[in-house]
Amino acid sequence: MAREQGPGSVRAVQAGAPEKAPSAARAPARAAQPIAAHAAGPASEELRAKSEELVRQATACKNLKELASAVAQCTACALCHTRTQTVFSAGSGSAGVMFVGEAPGQNEDEQGVPFVGRAGALLTDIITKGMGLAREAVYIANVLKCRPPDNRDPSDSEKALCTAWLDRQIELVAPRVIVPLGRHAANHVLGRDSSMGALRGQVHERQGRKVVPTFHPAYLLRSPSEKKECWKDIQLAMRELGLPVK
Ligand code: SF4
Numbered sequence: 001m002a003r004e005q006g007p008g009s010v011r012a013v014q015a016g017a018p019e020k021a022p023s024a025a026r027a028p029a030r031a032a033q034p035i036a037a038h039a040a041g042p043a044s045e046e047l048r049a050k051s052e053e054l055v056r057q058a059t060a061c062k063n064l065k066e067l068a069s070a071v072a073q074c075t076a077c078a079l080c081h082t083r084t085q086t087v088f089s090a091g092s093g094s095a096g097v098m099f100v101g102e103a104p105g106q107n108e109d110e111q112g113v114p115f116v117g118r119a120g121a122l123l124t125d126i127i128t129k130g131m132g133l134a135r136e137a138v139y140i141a142n143v144l145k146c147r148p149p150d151n152r153d154p155s156d157s158e159k160a161l162c163t164a165w166l167d168r169q170i171e172l173v174a175p176r177v178i179v180p181l182g183r184h185a186a187n188h189v190l191g192r193d194s195s196m197g198a199l200r201g202q203v204h205e206r207q208g209r210k211v212v213p214t215f216h217p218a219y220l221l222r223s224p225s226e227k228k229e230c231w232k233d234i235q236l237a238m239r240e241l242g243l244p245v246k
Contacts, residue, residue, distance in 0.1 A: 054164035064093045071145050076161045079146035085112045086145045095139040098175035102184045103144035103154050114140050122217040139173050143188050177240045182216030212237040
């Protein structure tokens with residue numbers, strides 16, 4: 001899931017340079033939907049009640065430190081039984097840009113840090129070589145805070161519950177721009193169900209914040225020819241942030 005694979009600067013690929021060798025090693029509510037609206041079907045009442053309780057707990061957290069502590073104790077879904085630890089965030093809590101992936105992978109679960117390993121190295125290249133920022137100057141999180149076993153896709157109910165934490169993270173960090181990484185994260189952040197082709201290459205809005213979806217770094221490692229498209233998305237985000245685009 002941070003679903004792995006290795007470095008290679010977006011700028012470098014844009015310039016036609018070969019991908020580097022792999023290195024070691026991964027809301028305010030949905031735009032127009034309340035968190036509880038994720039719930040549907042026969043188990044909806046229980047899910048809704050759990051979701052509302054998580055929202056209550058998240059809202060009670062006055063800062064990111066309190067929120068991280070609450071997340072570390074969360075047992076709202078079954079992923080608490082298989083995680084090594086929760087994976088809350090990396091970077092600055094006052095960042096102007098927030099990257100959001102889907103869920104921790106094996107390396108993230110082991111280290112407790114989002115976007116480590118090969119996909120993480122590529123994200124770091126995008127941030128440092130592409131955007132000219134330090135990785136520590138941006139904020140990085142996932143929709144889910146616990147690793148799904150065998151890196152399976154998160155279930156709808158897991159996302160419906162865990163989004164309370166992400167939503168509060170977004171409120172507390174208050175980034176100007178959110179960059180969801182991959183289709184699942186982008187659809188979750190925007191409350192949509194669209195293809196990546198329909199999502200990326202444009203600036204969306206979610207509760208007054210700009211949202212610029214792009215490919216997940218793990219996908220870029222499998223499909224390096226798409227890095228030039230990712231670079232276009234990153235340039236869009238940079239313009240929204242007022243960063244110089246060369
Ligand atoms: S994935 Fe989210 S909702 Fe499920 S136990 Fe972990 S922190 Fe809680």
